[in-house]
Amino acid sequence: MTAPTPDSLPPASVLGERLLDWYRRNARTLPWRAPFGERTDPYRVWLSEVMLQQTTVPAVIPYFQAFLARWPTVTDLAAAPLDEVLTAWAGLGYYARARNLHKCAQTIATWRDGTFPATEDELHTLPGIGTYTAAAIAAIAFGQPAVVMDGNIERVMARLFAETEPLPQGKKALYARAAQLTPTAHPGEHAQALMDLGATLCTPRKPACGLCPWRDPCLGRRLGLAETLPAKAPKKLKPTRCGIAFWVTRPDGTVLLRRRPESGLLGGMIEVPSTPWREDPWTLAEARAEAPLPAEWVPLAGRVRHTFTHFHLDLDVVAGRVGARANARGLWVPFDQFDRHALPAVMLKVVRLALARTH
């Protein structure tokens, strides 16, 4: 008895049929998904795929519904002010996506009369549409046999073929495996079936191999490796940065907010003014020089902790009351109108802490 190898797997056509059979019975119904065999509006596919970049389905659903209700077509979205798009996107993260989404909509509305390109190569030239998203739109909206590779499919391929080379070096071999399995019939359903499989059964931890349509052929399972794949290169640890946020109120109850620079972290989003974020903690005396205006600062109890992709942030909050005509760069916003502005999650944490301590 020798160890099983990839040569012992059934042909791609057999694996594909078994996968599609499973998908016909188990496909999740999602707001952007058409019934099996039907095409979906490219606008919906594009909007959902961009929202789903590094983002979970439950997080996306309410945003997708809200965007579709407010901007039913790509032309409607193109006509919206960028700030309204950023405000609607607030809380979803990776805000460059919202800026690219808007730019992409304007490109399609202006130069293509609102019609999406139907090929992977043309889609790939548009802002915010990379390798994965171009392939996904081409396959799902236009029925093209594009090779769709995302994190789910990488994991499924690594396990099915027991590819043990750590990522990211191992991605090339996984892509080749996915390409070998990509069918010319129902490529969109095939791609969505693989992603559903990865999201619901072939999960990163504790995969439900017993329910998997590929339970028998899967080399990873047969070799006892499934849960360990795909192997990944070790990650760097995250540093912690510190800052002090300034909660500035006027007698009329309005609060000082400001817009962040257009690019970089939280680009173009609205924030509570703060010192720069650095590794060394700030003293109040140091922070005073970074304040948006002079005031008598009162530290608030508690602290905001937030983790970004590449660092932890600890924010202390100090409160200051200023006069009705106090001047500073920014916007003066009443408590009950914060939802009209593009406040990212970390800033909502600051707002909640400040409101709890000052009321």
Place this chain on the structure above:
DNA sequence: TATGCGTGGTG
């Protein structure tokens, strides 16, 4: 090729 870029759920 490596790094910067959010957020919330999970075990």
Place this chain on the structure above:
DNA sequence: TCACCAAGCAT
């Protein structure tokens, strides 16, 4: 509590 993770893209 905390590291890990999710339908990646731009540079």
